[in-house]
């Protein structure tokens with residue numbers, strides 16, 4: 001019989017649903033010492049929180065998150081709120097000795113992230129940040145191939161995260177559903193929201209970033225604020241492109257925008273080594289494209305590996321070879337990895353400290369976007 005890990009969730013939006021699905025499914029597919037128990041959810045609107053709790057099977061609803069982080073029947077706090085609440089909740093949860101699973105980006109900026117890392121390390125609590133793309137089997141497989149050394153010397157890393165949902169100048173900013181456009185709630189625009197994912201994956205696959213030079217733009221300068229009803233300046237970055245050096249000597253090229261008409265969530269990355277290149281695309285997430293220079297000259301070309309076989313990462317836990325899984329499974333995998341690390345009292349990556357490195361790159365990118373200078377990370 002698995003031991004319970006009693007989850008207290010804060011925020012019941014997009015990520016609240018994605019994580020709840022992960023908690024509910026993990027023990028059906030993975031053999032683990034601990035099993036998540038959906039103990040309670042905290043949110044400001046009791047009726048909506050109750051509806052969420054009933055739908056997903058949470059035991060009870062708390063009216064505010066302060067009560068939840070102090071509750072003795074909660075082992076782990078899951079932070080699924082907008083970015084401006086991550087630090088306050090995490091620091092308070094650490095004081096109460098709770099394990100903490102926090103959504104990305106870790107914090108509003110590096111100094112806030114440093115305070116979070118200091119608090120959780122002082123309290124010695126298990127912690128993890130939901131950079132879930134690491135747990136898509138094709139991405140994890142890319143990591144295994146890179147770590148095996150088959151690529152040889154790495155020359156280039158490039159990544160994009162493209163969307164198109166904020167093109168209309170009539171779209172308001174702030175409040176429910178639109179907090180991402182309000183710098184006071186989000187910290188930054190596409191840099192913290194989208195590029196943070198690209199940066200986390202890049203650091204994981206290709207090592208640390210040493211310095212950056214960036215270009216940021218805010219295309220729509222004023223939008224009505226949903227909470228005040230006033231037209232207010234928009235202070236997030238709508239688009240951001242940057243160049244960087246990695247510690248291993250390779251060059252990086254990143255682009256993110258919410259103004260690429262036709263793209264909903266096109267996250268792609270490519271890595272070019274001396275012997276091999278790999279590329280991946282979120283719209284075709286179960287495939288990894290591989291070019292291997294060792295192939296006979298007349299047989300060289302891009303191979304599309306369907307990452308669904310029993311010897312591919314995580315896939316032995318699911319169906320039979322050849323059957324694809326999807327986006328939501330990355331959260332199931334992340335829960336499984338967290339529970340395994342929790343049982344062994346080992347760090348679950350990316351830890352808060354890992355995510356702080358991504359935050360430092362984000363801050364350097366935003367600073368460079370303003371100063372038009374190269375910035376060291």
Ligand SMILES: NC(=O)c1ccc[n+]([C@@H]2O[C@H](COP(=O)([O-])OP(=O)(O)OC[C@H]3O[C@@H](n4cnc5c(N)ncnc54)[C@H](O)[C@@H]3O)[C@@H](O)[C@H]2O)c1
Pocket residue numbers: 010011012013014015016042043044065079080081082083085103104105130131132176177193
């Ligand atoms: N890992 C990923 O791929 C991924 C994807 C989307 C969002 N995120 C991150 O997840 C977090 C939440 O994003 P989302 O898309 O789920 O947002 P959302 O707007 O769908 O949900 C946010 C939730 O927070 C609640 N909330 C706001 N203020 C609160 C307060 N004071 N007390 C309690 N609850 C409060 C809202 O009621 C809502 O339920 C953000 O940090 C975001 O960056 C990560």
